[in-house]
Amino acid sequence: MSSDKKISSAVIRRLPRYYRYLGEIKESGIQRISSNELSNRMKVTASQIRQDLNNFGGFGQQGYGYNVEYLYEEIGKILGIDKTHSMVIVGAGNLGQAIVNSEDFAKRGFIIRGVFDNNKELDGRKIGEHQIMMSDRLPQFIKDENIEILAITVPKDAAREVARVAVEAGIKAIWNFAHTDINVPDNIVVENVHLSESLMRLSYNMANHANQ
Amino acid sequence: MSSDKKISSAVIRRLPRYYRYLGEIKESGIQRISSNELSNRMKVTASQIRQDLNNFGGFGQQGYGYNVEYLYEEIGKILGIDKTHSMVIVGAGNLGQAIVNSEDFAKRGFIIRGVFDNNKELDGRKIGEHQIMMSDRLPQFIKDENIEILAITVPKDAAREVARVAVEAGIKAIWNFAHTDINVPDNIVVENVHLSESLMRLSYNMANHANQ
DNA sequence: TAGATTGTTAATCGATTAACAATC
DNA sequence: TAGATTGTTAATCGATTAACAATC
Structure with missing residues (x-):
């Protein structure tokens, strides 16, 4: 079940950090977040966040943003930490x-x-x-x-x-x-x-x- | 004594690895090395080695290569580990x-x-x-x-x-x-x-x- | 519907590699 | 001198940012 397109290591390097931030945002009770708001928190561009995530599929919804819990889970799966x-x-x-x-x-x-x-x-x-x-x-x-x-x-x-x-x-x-x-x-x-x-x-x- | 041109963090990330390899090469008694030979050992391109080093000055000599001990010392200085x-x-x-x-x-x-x-x-x-x-x-x-x-x-x-x-x-x-x-x-x-x-x-x- | 925000294409910027003239 | 190899410019490749049409 290997991915079709090769994901750049620059993207992979950033994924765990997204995961960490989303985990904390989730814990704080926030349920949805836009790439712009996440960009403010993480000090990276919103464009980069959207580009990075879209390497793995469309996790967001136009006009709404991203569901925090869902995105957190999905990144966990991508990183392979849904398994032990x-x-x-x-x-x-x-x-x-x-x-x-x-x-x-x-x-x-x-x-x-x-x-x-x-x-x-x-x-x-x-x-x-x-x-x-x-x-x-x-x-x-x-x-x-x-x-x-x-x-x-x-x-x-x-x-x-x-x-x-x-x-x-x-x-x-x-x-x-x-x-x-x-x-x-x-x-x-x-x-x-x-x-x-x-x-x-x-x-x-x-x-x-x-x-x- | 800040440097004039901004050195990219990609270069800085590689410097300690050059330092480590040169230290080992020095220990093994080798006195000079070409970018090509170093490239073989480190699995990076010779071009990248020369470009990286030239951010900090010309440490080598045409037709000869690099003096291992000298280059090792110089990289140490660049990294700031000539001081405690x-x-x-x-x-x-x-x-x-x-x-x-x-x-x-x-x-x-x-x-x-x-x-x-x-x-x-x-x-x-x-x-x-x-x-x-x-x-x-x-x-x-x-x-x-x-x-x-x-x-x-x-x-x-x-x-x-x-x-x-x-x-x-x-x-x-x-x-x-x-x-x-x-x-x-x-x-x-x-x-x-x-x-x-x-x-x-x-x-x-x-x-x-x-x-x- | 109007507003918001994604997904995605295009433009820019930067880093890597290739090539070669300079020179030891 | 001839051969080797750097320093450096040019070409390529890849990553980031900007822009906007799609759409919720």
Whole structure:
């Protein structure tokens, strides 16, 4: 059920933000909103909002605007968070723990099914309700439990090997926090979170007085 | 010393990645590299590399290429990481701890000078070598210690107030991990890290079999 | 019906890629 | 000098904004 036309990544980058705003607008009890009003809140052009949404179909109604709840639901579907996704974390350091202990991801349907590390001292220790497993059990676990997403929070030197093993075991997507690019086959999705690069951009902007 | 021409944010987004690759190439002992060879490694066009770099000046030499060490240093300067930057963390949860305990940021010159939280049970507890301070001390600390960067790792409901107080106290930049946009004056730099949005993009791409 | 606002086409703007003269 | 490769201009491609007819 792949889409016909290729949606630009610039649009995809904006979708979660629409989703977040619409969620908040919905919570505040507002039932309909025009692209113009949404544009005021989000500081993007109304034109861009209408263009972006129309990549996926006509969600609005002339003379009325958009039904907030409906649009929120539809964007959720587009993002694939109307279903749950199974995830494992490899790397039980601070960052791994932060992800495990956060409620935000489970709330969006990303269910953590296992936490792995290769430090033997951590074997069996608990993070939240998860008992840390040794990394050599990772491939079998991915297969047995049908894990879709691998979050990599190990140091960069270990990251590629973890990715390789997981890909071989049939993982579908990798959420990579290690400071390295990982090379995987084209059909595997990789989403990078490079915190130190983010901080360098901040540093650049600070030196150059730029606006956000 | 602001730059004359405005550099596009697309270029800035790529700079840290150039920096990372050049650092690794330097470590591997290679002394010179052509845009073509770098393009092969990084999977971007050589043309883009040359265009990007030329926004900041001619770092290469016809017939030779680029001196790896020199280019690495220069990009470091452009990014402003030839100097150190003082930073505080507000929010001593898992994510805050992860940032404090990471060596990566200090390595790039981002020095953590204080960790704050408003949970009284944490008052005085230690994270690494940092004693957690209560958030009411934040504004005075920012002034006294000349803090440039505020990392916000508190839940979204508290984030805006923390930002407001810090801006009033003279903070220059905010590294925001809370799931909300924070509105600050134009001269304050904001760099957002919205992890759940990252995960939603991953989810979208997974559903649509896209390449990275 | 009149007013509002979308969906969509057209115009503009910006970013990427290609090409090549300059030059090491 | 000949070969290599940059710096930079020109061409292309894509994304954003503007405009407005369609329509609720």
